[in-house]
Amino acid sequence: MQNHSGTSLQERIYLDHNATTPHSPVLKQRWSELYEVSGNPSSIHQDSRITKTWLRETRQKFADYLNCSTLELIFNSGASEGNSSILKSVWNFKKDSKPEMLISSVEHPSVIKTAEYLETMGAIIHWIPVARSGQIDLAFIKSKLSEKTSLVSVMFANNETGTIFPIKEISTLAHGAGALMHSDCVQMLGKYDLQAHELRLKEFDLDYATFSAHKFYALSGTGVVYVKKNSPWVSLVHGGGQERSRRGGTENVLGIASLGLVMEEVKNSSVKVNEMFRLRNLMEAQILKEISRCTVTAAEYPRLSNTSSLVIQDIDGETLLMSLDLKGFAVSTGAACSSGNPEPSPVLLMMGLSRAEAQSSLRISLGWSTTEAQVQLFILTLKEVVEKLRSINLSAKDYENVSR
Amino acid sequence: MQNHSGTSLQERIYLDHNATTPHSPVLKQRWSELYEVSGNPSSIHQDSRITKTWLRETRQKFADYLNCSTLELIFNSGASEGNSSILKSVWNFKKDSKPEMLISSVEHPSVIKTAEYLETMGAIIHWIPVARSGQIDLAFIKSKLSEKTSLVSVMFANNETGTIFPIKEISTLAHGAGALMHSDCVQMLGKYDLQAHELRLKEFDLDYATFSAHKFYALSGTGVVYVKKNSPWVSLVHGGGQERSRRGGTENVLGIASLGLVMEEVKNSSVKVNEMFRLRNLMEAQILKEISRCTVTAAEYPRLSNTSSLVIQDIDGETLLMSLDLKGFAVSTGAACSSGNPEPSPVLLMMGLSRAEAQSSLRISLGWSTTEAQVQLFILTLKEVVEKLRSINLSAKDYENVSR
Numbered sequence: 189m190q191n192h193s194g195t196s197l198q199e200r201i202y203l204d205h206n207a208t209t210p211h212s213p214v215l216k217q218r219w220s221e222l223y224e225v226s227g228n229p230s231s232i233h234q235d236s237r238i239t240k241t242w243l244r245e246t247r248q249k250f251a252d253y254l255n256c257s258t259l260e261l262i263f264n265s266g267a268s269e270g271n272s273s274i275l276k277s278v279w280n281f282k283k284d285s286k287p288e289m290l291i292s293s294v295e296h297p298s299v300i301k302t303a304e305y306l307e308t309m310g311a312i313i314h315w316i317p318v319a320r321s322g323q324i325d326l327a328f329i330k331s332k333l334s335e336k337t338s339l340v341s342v343m344f345a346n347n348e349t350g351t352i353f354p355i356k357e358i359s360t361l362a363h364g365a366g367a368l369m370h371s372d373c374v375q376m377l378g379k380y381d382l383q384a385h386e387l388r389l390k391e392f393d394l395d396y397a398t399f400s401a402h403k404f405y406a407l408s409g410t411g412v413v414y415v416k417k418n419s420p421w422v423s424l425v426h427g428g429g430q431e432r433s434r435r436g437g438t439e440n441v442l443g444i445a446s447l448g449l450v451m452e453e454v455k456n457s458s459v460k461v462n463e464m465f466r467l468r469n470l471m472e473a474q475i476l477k478e479i480s481r482c483t484v485t486a487a488e489y490p491r492l493s494n495t496s497s498l499v500i501q502d503i504d505g506e507t508l509l510m511s512l513d514l515k516g517f518a519v520s521t522g523a524a525c526s527s528g529n530p531e532p533s534p535v536l537l538m539m540g541l542s543r544a545e546a547q548s549s550l551r552i553s554l555g556w557s558t559t560e561a562q563v564q565l566f567i568l569t570l571k572e573v574v575e576k577l578r579s580i581n582l583s584a585k586d587y588e589n590v591s592r
Numbered sequence: 593m594q595n596h597s598g599t600s601l602q603e604r605i606y607l608d609h610n611a612t613t614p615h616s617p618v619l620k621q622r623w624s625e626l627y628e629v630s631g632n633p634s635s636i637h638q639d640s641r642i643t644k645t646w647l648r649e650t651r652q653k654f655a656d657y658l659n660c661s662t663l664e665l666i667f668n669s670g671a672s673e674g675n676s677s678i679l680k681s682v683w684n685f686k687k688d689s690k691p692e693m694l695i696s697s698v699e700h701p702s703v704i705k706t707a708e709y710l711e712t713m714g715a716i717i718h719w720i721p722v723a724r725s726g727q728i729d730l731a732f733i734k735s736k737l738s739e740k741t742s743l744v745s746v747m748f749a750n751n752e753t754g755t756i757f758p759i760k761e762i763s764t765l766a767h768g769a770g771a772l773m774h775s776d777c778v779q780m781l782g783k784y785d786l787q788a789h790e791l792r793l794k795e796f797d798l799d800y801a802t803f804s805a806h807k808f809y810a811l812s813g814t815g816v817v818y819v820k821k822n823s824p825w826v827s828l829v830h831g832g833g834q835e836r837s838r839r840g841g842t843e844n845v846l847g848i849a850s851l852g853l854v855m856e857e858v859k860n861s862s863v864k865v866n867e868m869f870r871l872r873n874l875m876e877a878q879i880l881k882e883i884s885r886c887t888v889t890a891a892e893y894p895r896l897s898n899t900s901s902l903v904i905q906d907i908d909g910e911t912l913l914m915s916l917d918l919k920g921f922a923v924s925t926g927a928a929c930s931s932g933n934p935e936p937s938p939v940l941l942m943m944g945l946s947r948a949e950a951q952s953s954l955r956i957s958l959g960w961s962t963t964e965a966q967v968q969l970f971i972l973t974l975k976e977v978v979e980k981l982r983s984i985n986l987s988a989k990d991y992e993n994v995s996r
Contacts, residue, residue: 202639207630219627226812228612232913233922265813267668268831268841298663298840301830364731377986404841408630409669410843411811424828426705427672438806440614440844442814478848509636517898518637 201562204518206347206375206495206553212405212450223442230428239441246448250412253382253395253455254389257417261432263444266411266420267374268298273413273435275302278339279311281420286338286367288312290329292353293538294346296372298583303341316342320540322351322486329358333365343372344397347378348522348535348551349486350379350495359393368419370396376455378404378556379492381461395419401447404454405556410443424549453556460556465493465524468554471563472496478571485549486537494554497536499545503577505532508550511573517566520551593839605966608922610751610779610899610957616854629845634832643845647872650852654816657786657799657859658793661821663727665747665833671778672702674802677817677828677839679706682743683715685824690742690771694733695941696757698775700748704938707745720746724944726755726890733762737769745777746802749784752926752939752955753890756784763797774800781858782808783863783896783959799823804963805851808858810958814847817919857960864960869897872958875967876900877913882975888955889940893910897956901940905950909936912954915977922969924955 200208214591217224227236229243243263251258263272273288291303295317303313317325333340340362345352359369368591371394376382382389389397395416402408411524415421415434452473472484481501500508505521512519522533541549552566598750604676606614631640633647645856655662679693695707697719702957705715706715718736721729728746737744744766749756763773775798780786793801799820806812819825819838829838876888885905904912909925916923926937936950945953 200639203640204632204635204637207635208630210630211627216627219623223615223623226612226614226806228806228812229607231608231611231922231924233917234609235608235922236853247969263672265829266846269669269829272827272829272831272840296831297833298829298831300841301827303828305827316736347825398843402630402632406698407844407846408632408842408846423676423709425669425676425702426709427675427676427702429701436676436705436802438671438812440669440811440847442811442846443813473621505932506636513637518635518639520635520637 191443200516200518201566202518203552203554203558203566204402205555206521206551207520208402208408209378209405209555210557211446212453214453215406215446222442222445225445227441228287229439229441230360239439240251242441242445242448243439246444246451249448249451252536253451254414255387259432260414260417262413262415262434263439264411264413264425264435266294267372267398267400267441269424270400270411270413271296271372272300272302273422274396274398274415275299275306275339275341276481277420277422278368278425279306279309280392281310281421282338285308286332286336286503287503287573288314288332288336289338290316290332290340290362290367291315292312292318292324294318295343296347296349297373299343299372300340307592316530316545318539320353320485322349322489322491322539324353324358326347326354326357329361333361333367335366337362337365337367339368339370341370341372341433343375346486346535347490348533349376349497349539350375351486352489352490352492355392357395363393368395370398373397374403375401375492376385378457379464379494380463381493389414401443406446407443410447411438412447430456457556461493464554464556464558467558467560467563468496470560471552471567474567475570478567479574484541485541496552498550498552499541499548500550500574501548502581503545503574506588507547507577508573511577512569515569515573517569521549523552594830599615604920606922606926606954606972607958607962607966607970608846609959610807610955611924612806612812613708613782613809613959614849614961615811616857617965618677618779618853619810619850619858621898622853626846626849629844629849634834637994643843645758646849646852647843650848650855653852653855655933656862658818658853660793660818663836664818664821666817666819666839667843668815668817668829668839669813669844671776671802671804672805674804674815674817675700675702675776676706677826678800678802678819678975679743679745680708681824681826682772683710683713685825687744690740692718692736692738693739693742694718694720694736694744694766694771696720696722696728696746698722698752698939699745699747700751700778701748703745703776703928704812722755722943724889726753726895728891729763730758730761730765733765737765737771740773741766743772744860745774745776747779749779750939751779751892752937753901753943754779754895755890756894756896757846759798767797772799774798774802777801778804780895782861783865783868783898783919785897793818800847805847805854808854810854811847811848814844814851816927839963856878861960867898868958868960868962871964871967872898872900874964875956875971878971879974880928882971889945890943900956902954903945903952904954904978905910905952906985907952907978908927909951909953911981916936916973919977923975925953926955
């Protein structure tokens with residue numbers, strides 16, 4: 189397949205896995221079979237049995253992985269729907285007695301925008317500060333938690349910097365105050381080795397968690413929410429009795445099938461996670477050595493294995509991204525969903541970076557198939573492009589000085 | 593691919609196209625290419641250009657077909673989301689001045705359940721009666737419409753009986769009273785020849801319409817809503833700026849691509865629609881001739897080309913369905929999303945059928961690939977199965993009489 193500039197995608201090096209992941213080769217093996225998956229799982233006849241089976245098997249695999257009950261999982265269209273549903277559900281049930289929520293200031297837009305929407309309905313949102321080191325303000329959480337708090341929502345790991353937040357500690361605080369705990373876990377699967385940390389979802393003691401299939405090598409348009417037994421839930425999408433009447437609409441059977449197919453890989457991704465970690469650290473060390481006036485954001489606290497957020501001074505991130513793109517590398521300046529927005533990353537600004545720093549930022553996110561050769565080529569190209577852009581900037585400044 | 597009873601699906605005859613359609617052969621041709629479609633359309637780099645292009649092209653094709661602006665279309669996860677979004681949007685904007693809605697009593701559960709949810713919030717819903725002939729009660733609409741009515745929602749065609757409602761007439765009434773008009777058009781595409789009737793969506797004068805890709809040979813998990821310019825809209829799913837900030841979340845790019853690929857077929861489906869119409873009529877005439885005590889529901893009013901809802905007296909619909917299933921035929925008793933529910937179809941009950949009649953109902957819905965040979969084989973089998981079941985019933989009654 190050719191992309192629109194005529195170069196082959198195979199030759200390109202994709203380093204934007206936090207935006208979306210390519211489809212797993214496991215899906216390729218089963219791809220022709222997936223074409224046949226079209227029965228409506230709600231039908232009674234045999235033609236629906238395959239899709240029913242896909243649904244059941246995927247649900248079971250996911251529950252096994254998270255160590256929860258299959259009844260606690262709801263399939264939906266993705267994490268934005270999951271996050272919207274959870275915040276609105278809690279608000280609906282608790283608004284009278286507990287109108288306050290604590291939400292980290294570096295959440296994904298689906299959490300931020302839903303919370304802002306709830307603010308227009310009367311909710312009081314306390315935005316939890318996160319420092320540029322990546323440290324979340326636990327003292328702030330303690331000071332704002334009260335019997336009026338319905339929900340604390342802090343993502344497992346940030347999509348832009350990779351910062352992993354101390355979810356267990358925060359959920360303990362939340363529950364201590366009688367609040368529910370939600371974590372957007374979109375960037376967890378395939379990038380963080382749950383089992384190596386002897387952790388399962390249960391150990392985080394969450395009431396809600398959100399996942400999105402296209403962030404771990406399955407198809408886009410499918411998500412899962414974990415809703416702990418007896419937690420408040422209001423259907424956002426009403427319909428037939430699908431998902432035990434918690435989410436209506438004919439299921440995205442192909443997406444759910446793809447999710448089931450990749451779960452074995454996700455489960456056994458320790459080696460891949462460790463390799464991404466090694467490559468990311470190697471990459472950062474070399475970049476810091478070879479490119480002057482460059483820093484890694486939030487390197488002081490635990491991060492995902494694959495993510496690197498750089499500030500490269502005197503460089504416009506968007507120009508850098510486009511220059512790298514022309515040379516065959518896919519990276520990003522911030523979250524994909526804010527791309528095309530001329531404003532610098534709100535997450536980085538919230539973390540205390542200056543506008544100039546945020547505008548000079550670049551996010552590199554490695555994937556399972558990233559190789560050391562690719563990383564080396566990337567470093568070489570990045571160095572070359574940064575030097576070139578800086579020299580142009582310098583000439584432009586000289587020109588300005590002359591013309592004055 | 594084998595189904596779970598070991599018989600090949602290829603040998604089976606699928607007559608349940610109103611529940612879901614098999615994937616178009618057009619998708620099969622492009623299937624391997626679709627595997628490559630994984631870029632996040634919101635990214636800036638080249639790897640996102642293919643998915644961006646799919647989105648743009650599908651939107652343009654759909655807008656061309658409906659004769660509307662691309663800005664009036666929002667991609668989502670399916671018609672249940674579409675219907676939920678529309679009813680909730682109108683309620684959100686109009687609840688204070690216009691707390692009433694008129695909704696047909698035979699709508700899809702996604703409309704009914706959303707309306708019932710709004711009732712708990714204070715909405716007053718007037719349920720428009722539909723007679724067993726298929727006739728909708730226009731006098732009722734006229735009598736209930738007032739300056740307090742925010743929305744009239746009547747589906748284009750009913751999924752169980754195929755009845756086509758006089759949408760243009762109803763939208764004229766709605767607009768005359770200052771209400772907005774919504775139509776769930778899920779059963780329209782591919783089953784009704786818009787162009788043969790010299791109609792485009794514009795001519796129905798709708799404010800909202802809902803569509804679902806898996807009802808016309810594309811993938812499940814993708815829908816489109818038509819929202820006429822300046823109509824009220826509140827995001828149900830918040831997130832990044834996708835769909836001009838009207839529907840957040842990374843798009844189901846594969847589903848949207850599939851939708852674009854089938855649009856050419858949908859556009860040119862006149863011949864297929866006419867053939868389904870011929871086969872359906874032929875089938876019904878022959879069934880009525882060969883099977884005693886059998887009637888066609890709502891045959892008196894215009895119906896979709898492909899749908900037939902039968903009442904076969906002294907037969908339990910579910911038993912009949914399962915007997916036919918064992919013989920290789922996929923049909924249904926009512927809507928797929930209510931399958932497994934022991935209650936008889938609420939739609940048929942609403943239309944005035946008795947419980948016994950509703951429980952003796954069978955829905956047959958033909959598709960583009962249905963052949964006359966398949967239909968003949970179906971009629972033969974249906975006759976055989978009905979006779980068998982009736983004779984068992986008779987013996988059972990004899991037995992009861994004897995044992996008393």
